[in-house]
Amino acid sequence: MAAAPSRCLLVTGPPGVGKTTLVMRVLETLRSSHPHLAVRGFYTREVRENGERVGFEVVTLDGRSGPLASSRISRFPESVRWPTVGKYKVDVASLESLALPELQVKEDTDLFIIDEVGKMELFSSAFFPAVMRVMESNIPVLATIPLPRYGRDIPGVARLRNHPGADVFTLNTGNRDTMRESIYNQLSRLMQKR
Numbered sequence: 001m002a003a004a005p006s007r008c009l010l011v012t013g014p015p016g017v018g019k020t021t022l023v024m025r026v027l028e029t030l031r032s033s034h035p036h037l038a039v040r041g042f043y044t045r046e047v048r049e050n051g052e053r054v055g056f057e058v059v060t061l062d063g064r065s066g067p068l069a070s071s072r073i074s075r076f077p078e079s080v081r082w083p084t085v086g087k088y089k090v091d092v093a094s095l096e097s098l099a100l101p102e103l104q105v106k107e108d109t110d111l112f113i114i115d116e117v118g119k120m121e122l123f124s125s126a127f128f129p130a131v132m133r134v135m136e137s138n139i140p141v142l143a144t145i146p147l148p149r150y151g152r153d154i155p156g157v158a159r160l161r162n163h164p165g166a167d168v169f170t171l172n173t174g175n176r177d178t179m180r181e182s183i184y185n186q187l188s189r190l191m192q193k194r
């Protein structure tokens with residue numbers, strides 16, 4: 001008998017390699033082949049003004065969005081010490097209000113999408129425990145994580161990468177289309193069992 005496919009699929013790769021694009025395309029294909037899937041989760045996308053990246057936002061899979069981080073100082077009162085990543089200040093409360101409800105483990109969910117578990121998201125002390133509960137549930141999950149920098153993972157990310165139930169897919173521009181097919185096939189098998 002073939003081994004059961006892993007239930008936690010983690011996509012990693014250098015910045016801009018196409019992790020979010022892969023996740024969204026896999027989701028679109030899954031939704032057309034399995035129209036009744038209950039998918040929950042979120043993805044993050046850039047916010048651009050006049051061609052310049054000025055921040056990131058969180059978008060839930062049911063279409064709600066809010067800020068994740070911004071380089072526009074005016075959004076952030078000086079009186080508060082905001083966590084920062086590079087030039088961006090991170091709006092942890094906004095992330096939590098959108099992402100945490102999406103990560104609640106409910107048995108009527110067929111698939112979780114978590115894009116991404118990165119430095120900004122991990123400023124929320126509630127975020128990583130919520131991701132771990134998803135990883136340890138019996139519900140399939142497709143998540144993105146950053147590559148280690150200078151050979152070191154962000155601490156929470158290392159736990160996900162080394163999770164016994166996880167398959168890690170490392171993207172580069174040469175393999176991202178075949179990776180997408182493998183990930184789709186693996187998730188499709190998992191969806192048939194649900």
Ligand SMILES: Nc1ncnc2c1ncn2[C@@H]1O[C@H](COP(=O)(O)OP(=O)(O)OP(=O)(O)O)[C@@H](O)[C@H]1O
Binds near residue numbers: 014015016017018176
């Ligand atoms: N398979 C692909 N073929 C052609 N272009 C692609 C492909 N995947 C992604 N791209 C393009 O590469 C750019 C970056 O893609 P994407 O945002 O998905 O990368 P990412 O790895 O999620 O980035 P980040 O590390 O910033 O989160 C986008 O402009 C996207 O259209």
